[in-house]
Amino acid sequence: xxxxxxxxxxxxxxxxxxxxxxxxxxxxxxxxxxxxxxxxxxxxxxxxxxxxxxxxxxxxxxxxxxxxxxxxxxxxxxxxxxxxxxxxxxxxxxxxxxxxxxxxxxxxxxxxxxxxxxxxxxxxxxxxxxxxxxxxxxxxxxxxxxxxxxxxxxxxxxxxxxxxxxxxxxxxxxxxxxxxxxxxxxxxxxxxxxxxxxxxxxxxxxxxxxxxxxxxxxxxxxxxxxxxxxxxxxxxxxxxxxxxxxxxxxxxxxxxxxxxxxxxxxxxxxxxxxxxxxxxxxxxxxxxxxxxxxxxxxxxxxxxxxxxxxxxxxxxxxxxxx
Amino acid sequence: xxxxxxxxxxxxxxxxxxxxxxxxxxxxxxxxxxxxxxxxxxxxxxxxxxxxxxxxxxxxxxxxxxxxxxxxxxxxxxxxxxxxxxxxxxxxxxxxxxxxxxxxxxxxxxxxxxxxxxxxxxxxxxxxxxxxxxxxxxxxxxxxxxxxxxxxxxxxxxxxxxxxxxxxxxxxxxxxxxxxxxxxxxxxxxxxxxxxxxxxxxxxxxxxxxxxxxxxxxxxxxxxxxxxxxxxxxxxxxxxxxxxxxxxxxxxxxxxxxxxxxxxxxxxxxxxxxxxxxxxxxxxxxxxxxxxxxxxxxxxxxxxxxxxxxxxxxxxxxxxxx
Numbered sequence: 001x002x003x004x005x006x007x008x009x010x011x012x013x014x015x016x017x018x019x020x021x022x023x024x025x026x027x028x029x030x031x032x033x034x035x036x037x038x039x040x041x042x043x044x045x046x047x048x049x050x051x052x053x054x055x056x057x058x059x060x061x062x063x064x065x066x067x068x069x070x071x072x073x074x075x076x077x078x079x080x081x082x083x084x085x086x087x088x089x090x091x092x093x094x095x096x097x098x099x100x101x102x103x104x105x106x107x108x109x110x111x112x113x114x115x116x117x118x119x120x121x122x123x124x125x126x127x128x129x130x131x132x133x134x135x136x137x138x139x140x141x142x143x144x145x146x147x148x149x150x151x152x153x154x155x156x157x158x159x160x161x162x163x164x165x166x167x168x169x170x171x172x173x174x175x176x177x178x179x180x181x182x183x184x185x186x187x188x189x190x191x192x193x194x195x196x197x198x199x200x201x202x203x204x205x206x207x208x209x210x211x212x213x214x215x216x217x218x219x220x221x222x223x224x225x226x227x228x229x230x231x232x233x234x235x236x237x238x239x240x241x242x243x244x245x246x247x248x249x250x251x252x253x254x255x256x257x258x259x260x261x262x263x264x265x266x267x268x269x270x271x272x273x274x275x276x277x278x279x280x281x282x283x284x285x286x287x288x289x290x291x292x293x294x295x296x297x298x299x300x301x302x303x304x305x306x307x308x309x310x311x312x313x314x315x316x317x318x319x320x321x322x
Numbered sequence: 323x324x325x326x327x328x329x330x331x332x333x334x335x336x337x338x339x340x341x342x343x344x345x346x347x348x349x350x351x352x353x354x355x356x357x358x359x360x361x362x363x364x365x366x367x368x369x370x371x372x373x374x375x376x377x378x379x380x381x382x383x384x385x386x387x388x389x390x391x392x393x394x395x396x397x398x399x400x401x402x403x404x405x406x407x408x409x410x411x412x413x414x415x416x417x418x419x420x421x422x423x424x425x426x427x428x429x430x431x432x433x434x435x436x437x438x439x440x441x442x443x444x445x446x447x448x449x450x451x452x453x454x455x456x457x458x459x460x461x462x463x464x465x466x467x468x469x470x471x472x473x474x475x476x477x478x479x480x481x482x483x484x485x486x487x488x489x490x491x492x493x494x495x496x497x498x499x500x501x502x503x504x505x506x507x508x509x510x511x512x513x514x515x516x517x518x519x520x521x522x523x524x525x526x527x528x529x530x531x532x533x534x535x536x537x538x539x540x541x542x543x544x545x546x547x548x549x550x551x552x553x554x555x556x557x558x559x560x561x562x563x564x565x566x567x568x569x570x571x572x573x574x575x576x577x578x579x580x581x582x583x584x585x586x587x588x589x590x591x592x593x594x595x596x597x598x599x600x601x602x603x604x605x606x607x608x609x610x611x612x613x614x615x616x617x618x619x620x621x622x623x624x625x626x627x628x629x630x631x632x633x634x635x636x637x638x639x640x641x642x643x644x
Binding site: 100104106108110111117119122123124127130131133134135136137156159160161263265268269274275276277278279282283285 | 421422425426428429430432433435436438439441442444445446448449450451452453454455456457458459478481482483581582583585587590591596597598599600601602604605606607608
């Protein structure tokens with residue numbers, strides 16, 4: 001049996017991957033050398049999930065790997081026509097980011113409810129200014145995205161007493177965790193009631209740009225919008241105009257159309273907007289967790305067993321079991 | 323039957339109290355006029371719970387009210403010798419602040435774990451700087467205070483997957499909510515294991531100054547200390563020295579020895595210290611909630627029924643039922 005060749009697209013792969021030694025031939029490449037090395041690879045492990053390098057290199061000459069794994073939950077950069085049409089299996093990091101992102105979103109909800117940002121501005125000015133703040137208990141959230149990340153956000157906020165409306169691709173009345181899941185078509189009817197609107201959806205042609213002027217106009221003036229999905233879910237100029245008009249009353253973006261967010265972007269100092277650098281899921285040890293997850297799947301690959309977390313390339317995410 | 327005279331110590335009482343009209347004669351006073359009006363009052367309603375006016379006025383001539391209600395959970399300013407020795411019943415606002423304060427503490431825990439403060443500093447500088455942050459799930463908290471506020475903090479953090487050690491006056495192995503409650507004497511053994519140390523205790527001679535250099539020295543370098551009790555629980559100079567030495571790694575104070583915190587205080591810009599102006603429990607409508615709670619108790623008083631939330635003046639708080 002010839003040795004499996006694993007090509008790793010990453011300048012600085014985590015040491016945990018050294019455990020492939022003796023079991024596979026590990027090749028490394030960066031964006032520039034990817035095209036040249038791709039024909040040698042049985043397996044491609046993509047660390048830089050925001051890169052378009054795979055899309056650019058894929059159509060070249062020679063064979064292509066039968067399995068591509070991305071160390072991310074979102075697979076949007078891999079859903080280009082040539083990969084879609086191929087037999088190559090795509091897997092993702094489903095599961096690793098659920099709880100970290102849910103904690104991050106709960107933190108943003110509480111920080112916005114309790115006006116922490118303003119408190120810290122006042123602290124810088126050494127000003128003692130008592131204010132009243134919002135209760136989170138009894139408030140309402142719409143969570144867009146019924147995959148594991150959206151679900152964990154929903155259960156985490158529910159544990160704080162927030163009423164959750166979970167939105168997925170299709171409506172369901174028999175969901176084991178939430179009872180009802182709303183279809184995306186129902187979103188316009190849900191937005192006017194929400195105190196919190198959280199986007200944790202996969203980026204697909206259906207969900208791209210779904211948060212636009214029309215969506216923001218349906219939100220309450222006091223509502224807050226949080227995006228931990230992908231920058232492409234939001235029409236950023238529409239959000240900027242909406243925040244300037246005071247509807248919604250605030251927002252937090254961890255993801256952007258262009259990352260890193262350029263220093264000249266008007267988003268940095270938009271009133272009521274909290275900017276963070278695509279880090280909501282990245283807790284200490286995350287790269288080790290992602291490596292372990294790949295190694296588990298590599299065991300399956302070598303044993304000829306079905307891979308875990310296989311993306312439905314047409315849907316753009318890993319469908320739920322059952 | 324002569325009309326009950328309710329004296330309200332507050333410059334600006336909430337309109338909800340107008341519902342006393344026809345049922346009581348409502349008298350208003352401020353700190354300066356309290357001493358003169360005290361002999362007329364059957365009931366004293368204290369809004370400014372940080373004031374020493376009651377302590378100063380109480381020893382004067384004439385009769386004293388049979389019931390003093392304070393619109394706060396803490397009764398520390400009322401536990402002076404003359405009131406302790408009197409037959410006057412003291413009641414407090416037990417219950418109103420539990421959930422708001424627990425949400426506030428959960429928000430601080432998440433904000434500190436996720437490094438929000440630093441993200442907001444970087445946002446001001448328009449700098450995109452990805453960092454890894456801590457998981458809250460699986461971390462450990464010591465919550466000092468086994469009254470309703472400490473308990474709600476404990477259950478709220480537990481819902482986020484935090485392991486809780488609840489500390490009260492006396493050890494118990496049969497607590498309905500937490501199983502074990504640790505005695506305050508056990509605190510030194512608990513502090514070295516804690517990622518989060520939260521003070522939500524009543525301020526009594528036993529708890530005053532309990533967070534001093536010795537306590538901070540027992541905390542982990544990465545631990546964070548949060549005080550939503552009273553400023554008197556903390557030896558502020560010791561905390562300042564401890565933070566400068568990096569143990570604990572951070573702190574958040576909502577309460578201070580002197581409030582408002584003077585603009586010249588070194589606490590405003592101590593590294594790793596988050597300052598907020600004694601507002602953790604004060605959600606929109608809190609003064610109405612407090613007024614409703616007083617009105618309920620006033621019904622009991624007029625009907626000759628036992629009052630709710632009667633403080634054990636010797637202990638310094640309302641003991642748990644049963």
